[in-house]
Amino acid sequence: MKHWWKFLAVALLLTASIAGLRVPLAPDLVHVSPDRIAPGEVTVTVTGYNTDFTAGERVFLENDSQRVCATSVRVIDGTHLTASFNVPAGMRKNLTDVVVSGLRYDGALFTEALGEGIASGNCVEGHLANSGFVFPNRPILYESIRNLHFHVPMWFAMITLMAISVVFSIMTLATNSLRYDGSAVNAVYVGLVFCSLGLITGALWARATWGAFWTNDVKLNGAAVTALIYLAYLVLRGSVPDAHKRARLAAIYNIFAFVLLVLFLFVVPRLNAVDSLHPGNGGNSPFSDLDLDKRLRMVFYPAVLGWILLGVWMFNLRDRAARLAEQLDR
Amino acid sequence: MRTLLLLSLLIMSSAAHAQGAAPGWLENTLYGSGKLNAVLIVVGVIICGIGLWMWRMDRRLKRMEDRMKK
Amino acid sequence: MRTAEILNVLRLEIALDLRQRAAWGGMLLYVVSAVYVCHLAVKSGLGTATWNALFWIILLFAAFNALSRSFQREDAGRQLYLHTLVDPRNLVLARTLYNAVTMVVLSLLSLLFYSLFLGSDVLAKADLAQFLLAVVLGGVGFAAVLTLISAIAARAGNGIGLMAILGFPIVLPMLLALLRASKLALDGVAWSVTSTYFGGLVLLDVITVTLAWLLFPYLWRD
Structure with a gap:
């Protein structure tokens, strides 16, 4: 069988192309609205990509490693959820991250009323259900x-x-x-x-x-x-x-x-x-x-x-x- | 010679486009749906390229067949 | 490799160049004109990056101009003479050496004219030793690459146009490395940072000369 390498070529290209196109990207957060928050009651809508949100998602805000846990989380569908927070005044930095079950959106919220820092909430980290074989999901790419x-x-x-x-x-x-x-x-x-x-x-x-x-x-x-x-x-x-x-x-x-x-x-x-x-x-x-x-x-x-x-x-x-x-x- | 011309044209056109093209159909296709379309375009270009090569190979063989008949 | 033979070829080259002094004059005039055109075009007030880039562009074209003669000027008689009497490897080493010296001298002269006409403010804060080293390594590198290329172009019987087409893409990598190294030297960066670049340049020069030495015999035989 002296043509084996031609078959190998086709087999490799076939697998690599199918896998290259079909393997899903890792779940990530792509959008958070609104984009700024002030102290008080705030409801934030988070849009995910390739996420499969379920009722048990854990959501919190993080500002200079000080956390605000969500008071309630409502899952709309696999890629959308809303979370309500009671935002205290006096956060240390302008940009607050949103974390949903281990997925982080850096600097999602522009924060007003800065101060000396807040008491960090003891929020549960949580993690998304394992999504199997995925490619990395990187910004820009x-x-x-x-x-x-x-x-x-x-x-x-x-x-x-x-x-x-x-x-x-x-x-x-x-x-x-x-x-x-x-x-x-x-x-x-x-x-x-x-x-x-x-x-x-x-x-x-x-x-x-x-x-x-x-x-x-x-x-x-x-x-x-x-x-x-x-x-x-x-x-x-x-x-x-x-x-x-x-x-x-x-x-x-x-x-x-x-x-x-x-x-x-x-x-x-x-x-x-x-x-x-x-x-x-x-x-x-x-x-x-x-x-x-x-x-x-x-x-x-x-x-x-x-x-x-x-x-x-x-x-x-x-x-x-x-x-x-x-x-x-x- | 044809490859030569094609390549130099390609380099020049891409260099010319390097600065600020207005967003148009190309941008819309490239950026749409999480940039997946950029992948589809790339795969399409590769398949068309290999197809073009096959076409030229075909012509080359055809010419030889014609000469064999004579 | 015999040193005596290399020295003999070198002596021949020098004698030939002394006989046709117009060639050297031509090279110098070329550089001076190029520098003067730049002076007219930009007047003064060049930033470090532009000063550096312009200098290397002038040197690059001067190198092509000067080294294209290397094998072009051979007439049939002298070619036969060299062919029968000199081992090709010694010939290419001697030519490369001679061209390297030519290029180094030409580069230093260009630097002199260039700083006269386009201002030497840039050199004030530069690490001059490093910059001169870059210029010398650049001259040697250009000579090493273009000697073999000029031999190929001369053999192909298609003068200077072919040499530019063949030589440009091969010289480009070296030019980029030189631009980077000399820019760092002009910024006065310490040896500890730039030594990798100079090491790389020396390596590039050595490899190029070795390749020329290996390949030239195949070019020379007929």
């Missing part, structure tokens, strides 16, 4: 965190294909023949497909989260440099008419550029650890410091492997087609 399983594997597939191309380039130089030159350029062509997909999907995801299609970011610079290098590689090939010379020059440029590119992609970002919007760079929390990150990984790694295998398969098809065309030419 929200549902788009799923793109981790679709956008990022494009880059993994691309760099794998470029690495394959470099292997063929090294073989071209080592054997001094044209045999492997075609494979090197075919791998680059398929790699560029993934590069364009990575750029387009990245731009769209960036627009949805950071508000701009293109930002000045280490990872984005890396993507742009990669695209420029391989376009230059193709230009170089196009400008040398002699096949043997073309194979040699292209192979040398490919190896040279790839090594420097890898240095740039994996070493310089660690050096310039200041201004990146990507996780794990410049003070941004990496996905891994989320307590649920194991669940993201369980989908992410299969997705990466699946896309790499699909890329290799695409390269394989293109290479075989090119070889057939060569034989036809003869």
